[in-house]
Amino acid sequence: xxxxxxxxxxxxNVFIGVGTDMHEYRTHRCGDLRIEHAGEKVRLSGWIHRxxxxxxxxxxxxxxxxxxxxxVVDSSSPIFGVVEDARNETVICVTGKVVPRSDETVNxxxxxxxxxxxxxxxxxxxxxxxxxxxxxxxEDYGEETRLRFRFLDLRRDRVHSNIVLRSRxxxxxxxxxxxxxxxxxxxxxxTSTSPEGARDFLVPSRLxxxxxxxxxxxxxxxxxLIMMAGFDRYFQxxxxxxxxxxxxDRSPGEFYQLDIEMSFVTQxxxxxxxxxxxxxxxxxxxxxKTVTAAPFPRIPYExxxxxxGTDKPDLRNPIExxxxxxxxxxxxxxxxxxxxxxxxxxxALPVPSAANQPRSFFDKLNDWARKEGAGGLGYIxxxxxxxxxxxxxxxxxxxxxxxxxxxxxxxxDAVFFVCERAETAxxxxxxxxxxxxxxxxxxxQNTFKFCWIxxxxxxxxxxxxxxxxxxxxxxxxPQGGLEALEAKDPLDIKAFQYDIVCNGIELSxxxxxxxxxxxxxxxxxxxxxxxxxxEARFGGMLNALKFGAPPHGGSAPGIDxxxxxxxxxxxxxxxxxxPMTQQAQDLMMGAPAVVSKSHLEELHVRVEMPPTKDE
RNA sequence: GGGGGCGUAGCUCAGCUGGUUAGAGCGCUGGCCUGUCACGCCAGAGGUCGCGGGUUCGAGUCCCGUCGCUCCCGCCA
Numbered sequence: 001x002x003x004x005x006x007x008x009x010x011x012x013n014v015f016i017g018v019g020t021d022m023h024e025y026r027t028h029r030c031g032d033l034r035i036e037h038a039g040e041k042v043r044l045s046g047w048i049h050r051x052x053x054x055x056x057x058x059x060x061x062x063x064x065x066x067x068x069x070x071x072v073v074d075s076s077s078p079i080f081g082v083v084e085d086a087r088n089e090t091v092i093c094v095t096g097k098v099v100p101r102s103d104e105t106v107n108x109x110x111x112x113x114x115x116x117x118x119x120x121x122x123x124x125x126x127x128x129x130x131x132x133x134x135x136x137x138x139e140d141y142g143e144e145t146r147l148r149f150r151f152l153d154l155r156r157d158r159v160h161s162n163i164v165l166r167s168r169x170x171x172x173x174x175x176x177x178x179x180x181x182x183x184x185x186x187x188x189x190x191t192s193t194s195p196e197g198a199r200d201f202l203v204p205s206r207l208x209x210x211x212x213x214x215x216x217x218x219x220x221x222x223x224x225l226i227m228m229a230g231f232d233r234y235f236q237x238x239x240x241x242x243x244x245x246x247x248x249d250r251s252p253g254e255f256y257q258l259d260i261e262m263s264f265v266t267q268x269x270x271x272x273x274x275x276x277x278x279x280x281x282x283x284x285x286x287x288x289k290t291v292t293a294a295p296f297p298r299i300p301y302e303x304x305x306x307x308x309g310t311d312k313p314d315l316r317n318p319i320e321x322x323x324x325x326x327x328x329x330x331x332x333x334x335x336x337x338x339x340x341x342x343x344x345x346x347x348a349l350p351v352p353s354a355a356n357q358p359r360s361f362f363d364k365l366n367d368w369a370r371k372e373g374a375g376g377l378g379y380i381x382x383x384x385x386x387x388x389x390x391x392x393x394x395x396x397x398x399x400x401x402x403x404x405x406x407x408x409x410x411x412x413d414a415v416f417f418v419c420e421r422a423e424t425a426x427x428x429x430x431x432x433x434x435x436x437x438x439x440x441x442x443x444x445q446n447t448f449k450f451c452w453i454x455x456x457x458x459x460x461x462x463x464x465x466x467x468x469x470x471x472x473x474x475x476x477x478p479q480g481g482l483e484a485l486e487a488k489d490p491l492d493i494k495a496f497q498y499d500i501v502c503n504g505i506e507l508s509x510x511x512x513x514x515x516x517x518x519x520x521x522x523x524x525x526x527x528x529x530x531x532x533x534x535e536a537r538f539g540g541m542l543n544a545l546k547f548g549a550p551p552h553g554g555s556a557p558g559i560d561x562x563x564x565x566x567x568x569x570x571x572x573x574x575x576x577x578x579p580m581t582q583q584a585q586d587l588m589m590g591a592p593a594v595v596s597k598s599h600l601e602e603l604h605v606r607v608e609m610p611p612t613k614d615e
Numbered sequence: 616g617g618g619g620g621c622g623u624a625g626c627u628c629a630g631c632u633g634g635u636u637a638g639a640g641c642g643c644u645g646g647c648c649u650g651u652c653a654c655g656c657c658a659g660a661g662g663u664c665g666c667g668g669g670u671u672c673g674a675g676u677c678c679c680g681u682c683g684c685u686c687c688c689g690c691c692a
Contacts, residue, residue, distance in 0.1 A: 050653080057649035074649060088642085105650055113652090130625060130643060136653080137641075139627055144684050197692040217692085244691040473692055509692090582685065 031067020073119040091126035187222035198242035209604040215241035223261040227552040252584035261554030292450040309430030314504030315449035333394035354414035355381040456497040476511035510555025
């Protein structure tokens with residue numbers, strides 16, 4: 001017989017000898033027993049999932065992590081009363097004989113449904129009080145109850161399996177990364193504040209009064225330093241901390257990234273490393289949905305903004321916008337023509353097979369558009385070779401054929417028009433695109449569509465101050481290098497900066513990094529930072545760049561969002577074991593909390609409360 | 616920081632234009648029931664209607680404030 005350390009916990013395994021030396025708690029798990037076990041004396045431990053009490057005959061569904069087994073006892077047994085008195089969710093250990101069920105009483109909906117355990121001995125291991133939420137129910141409980149009693153919520157099937165899925169996804173990612181030659185490292189949790197980006201979490205220093213550590217917003221600088229240290233290919237399931245407000249798809253405070261960085265690579269090399277990992281993981285855990293095959297489409301930022309109105313397009317949506325400003329310029333439809341004169345653009349949204357929708361469909365959309373603050377949502381229907389609808393008459397043959405060339409509409413389609421300033425047109429067009437596709441159920445729910453968004457602008461103007469600032473990561477390499485920084489209009493410079501998007505959800509951003517100090521100085525100079533300031537803020541990294549830095553780049557897909565997509569969950573709490581509320585509180589552990597005075601004194605910290613309203 | 620939704624029994628919710636003793640399902644307690652699998656049947660307990668103030672003869676319901684949960688905007692290099 002194998003030594004205990006080599007015994008695996010697999011369904012069907014008897015992992016401890018049965019008989020006189022029966023294990024104290026269990027010989028099998030609650031998902032194990034099959035018809036082959038009939039006649040054996042076994043021991044199970046688990047939670048009372050549900051009882052069916054017939055007075056003189058009592059069924060107990062005993063549940064553990066692995067499954068449910070029906071146990072049965074009748075009033076002739078001396079321990080009948082003990083089982084009858086135990087509440088749901090009480091942890092018990094039962095010993096008895098496995099018996100086959102009669103044909104009429106087999107339960108084909110559970111794997112153990114052909115047998116049941118006749119209870120001969122019972123021990124209550126952990127009694128349960130009256131429950132604040134019922135584990136054996138699909139009822140949708142309020143967040144407050146669920147989070148305060150998360151340990152109960154986690155017993156329930158849906159969250160329990162989400163968390164297991166999360167674990168399996170992470171294991172699978174680790175395996176795929178390791179097999180590609182990536183090496184996993186840990187980076188510091190207590191580090192320095194990062195000068196750009198989100199709000200930091202600060203940790204006061206006991207040894208250095210008045211000084212603070214910060215929790216890393218991401219291991220960005222560390223992973224670059226790992227490349228400069230010559231490790232070539234790094235990855236980590238990295239905790240990241242940002243003190244920003246939560247959303248349904250954004251935990252307050254903390255989240256995890258698959259953080260990766262590679263040396264001597266181009267943008268394409270990074271894509272080639274990540275694509276098989278993402279495609280593989282989504283195929284493995286995507287519940288049979290189709291997954292974009294590598295190489296994923298690469299969409300330049302500018303194209304994405306024009307076609308989808310956003311840099312995180314949902315490619316499941318077949319509607320692609322195009323610019324038709326010229327088609328409407330100078331027509332008698334004054335709303336558009338005058339708008340165009342004042343600098344507005346017109347975007348077309350061709351919607352396949354929408355021409356036969358009832359009038360009310362178009363009216364409803366128009367009402368919605370006005371409520372969103374747009375002028376409206378004009379449209380033309382193409383039916384039986386004719387252009388129909390309220391504004392169709394403003395376009396002559398020439399203009400209509402031009403429109404067809406641009407949008408590629410076919411007979412039976414409808415084309416919607418958005419006329420706004422370019423930025424608003426993109427924003428509102430994106431909303432309309434999503435809205436229309438949802439109304440007409442054009443979104444394929446059985447697929448994961450990936451794409452890379454590439455060629456992000458290096459700089460943008462701050463809309464309030466009009467000053468030049470980094471539009472993404474200041475450590476990205478500008479396309480064209482130093483030459484571009486010196487010669488081009490900064491707003492025309494692109495960066496080797498890219499996002500990966502799946503079904504309209506941004507999974508990560510990444511970049512080829514700027515590994516040349518002189519380019520770094522220049523890039524920051526354009527954004528208004530003096531060399532001395534750059535040195536003060538990024539001294540450590542800048543220093544490393546000066547002692548032989550390899551070209552390098554990477555990315556960091558969000559683990560939580562990957563699991564959300566795979567689990568089909570809309571809310572990140574459903575895939576997080578111990579989440580906080582939207583107000584960043586842990587209701588179960590009671591965090592954050594007031595700490596003792598001595599605690600604070602040790603850290604040289606004094607609390608000053610914000611003024612209350614009547615002060 | 617701002618906007619929306621929700622807050623009634625342990626839990627999920629109903630409660631009309633303000634009007635007698637605030638209801639249901641699940642859970643809980645007690646009773647009956649030997650083949651159920653969301654077992655069934657009978658009975659019972661359980662409520663400061665989030666909290667504070669106001670309007671009114673009368674407030675779960677209307678108004679103001681406040682707290683909690685949530686969704687969104689801002690924020691998230």
